[in-house]
Amino acid sequence: MTSILTVLPDFLLDFAVATGLAVLYLVVYTFATAHNEFALIRRNVPSAALALGLSLVGFAIPLSSAMVFSATFLDLVLWGLVALLVQIAIYAIVRVLIPDLSPRIAKGEIAPALFLGAASVAAGLVNASAMRF
Numbered sequence: 001m002t003s004i005l006t007v008l009p010d011f012l013l014d015f016a017v018a019t020g021l022a023v024l025y026l027v028v029y030t031f032a033t034a035h036n037e038f039a040l041i042r043r044n045v046p047s048a049a050l051a052l053g054l055s056l057v058g059f060a061i062p063l064s065s066a067m068v069f070s071a072t073f074l075d076l077v078l079w080g081l082v083a084l085l086v087q088i089a090i091y092a093i094v095r096v097l098i099p100d101l102s103p104r105i106a107k108g109e110i111a112p113a114l115f116l117g118a119a120s121v122a123a124g125l126v127n128a129s130a131m132r133f
Helices: 004-032 037-042 046-069 073-097 101-106 110-130
Strands: none
Touching: 004 046, 004 073, 037 046, 046 073, 046 101, 046 110, 073 101, 073 110, 101 110
């Protein structure tokens, strides 16, 4: 049986890297979108929280898969970056399908935010399943 003390350093490294990637994701994603999610969330706009929160889940799903199956630290980082790019691509695709996506989210409309969030989670699931280790 493995002692927690022997695996704790690996846990801490994986957790720190995943947290750093999640922060990087939030910075890049919010920069890529045409609306300011955090300002909208501070103003209590639920659609912004829904879209951003589900996109973060869509990113975390493949990131967690990468954490489980990556053989090296570099693998984890590279698969995390792939997950980030997939989420940015999904936002771009949804924006083509719903050209006024950002203004509608900024106005507090739930339907476009929910569609974007669902697309993000779906892409995250497919991304995680498509990873080959």
